[in-house]
Amino acid sequence: MTEPAPPKQRHIALILAKDLAANLASAMLLVDPDGDLVFFNEPAERILGRPYAEAQMSSEELAKTFKPVDESGEPIPLADLPLAAAFREGVPSHGHLRIESMDGRTHDLEVVAIPLFAQADQLVGGLAVFWEPSEEA
Amino acid sequence: MRARFWGSRGSLASPGPDTVRTGGNTSCVEVRPDDGSLVILDSGTGIRALGASLDGTAPKRIDILLSHLHLDHLEGLGFFGPLWDRGVELHIWGPPSPTRSLSDRISQYLSPPLFPVRLAEVPAHLELHDAPYEPWMLGSATIIARPIIHRGPTVGYRIEDGGRSLAYLTDHEPALAVDLATVQPEWVSGFEVATGVDVLIHDCQYTEDEYPERAGFGHSSTRHVADFARLAGARRLLLFHHDPNHTDDELERLCDRVSELWNGEVDLAREGEEIAFG
Numbered sequence: 001m002t003e004p005a006p007p008k009q010r011h012i013a014l015i016l017a018k019d020l021a022a023n024l025a026s027a028m029l030l031v032d033p034d035g036d037l038v039f040f041n042e043p044a045e046r047i048l049g050r051p052y053a054e055a056q057m058s059s060e061e062l063a064k065t066f067k068p069v070d071e072s073g074e075p076i077p078l079a080d081l082p083l084a085a086a087f088r089e090g091v092p093s094h095g096h097l098r099i100e101s102m103d104g105r106t107h108d109l110e111v112v113a114i115p116l117f118a119q120a121d122q123l124v125g126g127l128a129v130f131w132e133p134s135e136e137a
Numbered sequence: 138m139r140a141r142f143w144g145s146r147g148s149l150a151s152p153g154p155d156t157v158r159t160g161g162n163t164s165c166v167e168v169r170p171d172d173g174s175l176v177i178l179d180s181g182t183g184i185r186a187l188g189a190s191l192d193g194t195a196p197k198r199i200d201i202l203l204s205h206l207h208l209d210h211l212e213g214l215g216f217f218g219p220l221w222d223r224g225v226e227l228h229i230w231g232p233p234s235p236t237r238s239l240s241d242r243i244s245q246y247l248s249p250p251l252f253p254v255r256l257a258e259v260p261a262h263l264e265l266h267d268a269p270y271e272p273w274m275l276g277s278a279t280i281i282a283r284p285i286i287h288r289g290p291t292v293g294y295r296i297e298d299g300g301r302s303l304a305y306l307t308d309h310e311p312a313l314a315v316d317l318a319t320v321q322p323e324w325v326s327g328f329e330v331a332t333g334v335d336v337l338i339h340d341c342q343y344t345e346d347e348y349p350e351r352a353g354f355g356h357s358s359t360r361h362v363a364d365f366a367r368l369a370g371a372r373r374l375l376l377f378h379h380d381p382n383h384t385d386d387e388l389e390r391l392c393d394r395v396s397e398l399w400n401g402e403v404d405l406a407r408e409g410e411e412i413a414f415g
């Protein structure tokens with residue numbers, strides 16, 4: 001079986017979201033309609049521990065790399081991660097998780113994931129904004 | 138495939154002694170696929186004369202592809218002769234909107250008090266279609282529509298017929314989101330419509346000096362057009378959507394500037410001229 005050809009061009013909603021991410025102080029990552037990572041910005045690099053240019057990966061690799069676990073330390077299946085839920089349900093999704101960054105540190109994160117629909121039923125990608133909640137919150 | 142410009146001005150019709158060589162009518166391009174069908178890109182003021190030229194020879198079916206609904210691309214529609222011909226089947230295609238139908242949006246202009254007649258009252262048999270994401274056929278031509286960066290829902294069109302291709306990106310600001318000099322093509326608005334095309338008709342509203350004041354207005358500068366044509370690998374570039382404030386002399390300088398920046402074949406889109414594909 002041959003790999004499907006990469007798209008000639010991303011949808012403009014994703015192109016504009018990437019520009020937004022690049023200008024944002026919040027950590028943000030973007031995935032394509034298959035859920036594969038296509039970009040994360042510099043604030044996200046600080047949490048994930050690696051520049052995007054060195055970290056391109058599929059959604060499975062993404063989950064394997066960051067080993068997301070819940071509050072009790074149980075691994076969170078790929079399908080239960082906020083972006084996967086947002087894609088499945090077609091609406092934004094929110095979650096808490098703990099990850100191990102690529103430089104070996106652990107981070108507790110709040111995540112909001114949003115599916116990007118260009119038309120009512122045309123899913124063109126997704127974005128996740130994430131942050132480390134402050135200790136006292 | 139043959140094609141001809143009936144209007145190449147942007148924003149506002151601007152007739153007068155300073156614009157006679159490029160023309161003052163707003164966006165309208167006649168495309169004739171090899172099977173003789175009639176496809177029209179936009180219905181700016183140029184479409185009135187196109188309609189008049191058909192005098193008695195209008196095909197039964199006419200397709201108008203609207204890039205978007207800004208007035209300079211729509212305002213000629215009510216003055217297009219075949220609209221008033223009961224025997225004509227007029228199909229209008231336009232950018233989908235997430236909230237309003239094409240009919241609603243066009244009717245906002247083609248209804249009182251802005252226009253004396255309602256869209257529903259015109260004699261021609263009208264059919265309105267959201268431009269689909271999948272390619273479709275009009276006569277012998279294949280049409281591809283893709284959303285592009287402008288203000289509000291806007292599409293660029295690619296027309297392929299008989300081994301020739303034409304891309305129409307009339308109001309387009311691909312440089313809004315990226316640095317066109319360094320970006321990968323997959324992140325460039327309009328790339329899929331324009332890649333490897335024989336003839337690229339593209340927005341060139343501003344000089345490089347004018348652009349910074351107008352960033353975000355939805356248009357391109359000479360440098361953006363040159364970078365976009367290079368990225369797309371277009372064979373021939375026709376500068377379009379001329380700013381109403383640019384005289385013929387200024388437009389010729391704009392064209393020289395694009396030639397300095399890109400070493401392909403560049404010319405100004407001039408009202409009345411046939412587009413050469415060969």
Ligand SMILES: [Zn+2]
Nearest residue numbers: 147148209308
């Ligand atoms: Zn325009």
Ligand SMILES: [Zn+2]
Nearest residue numbers: 205207287308
């Ligand atoms: Zn416009």
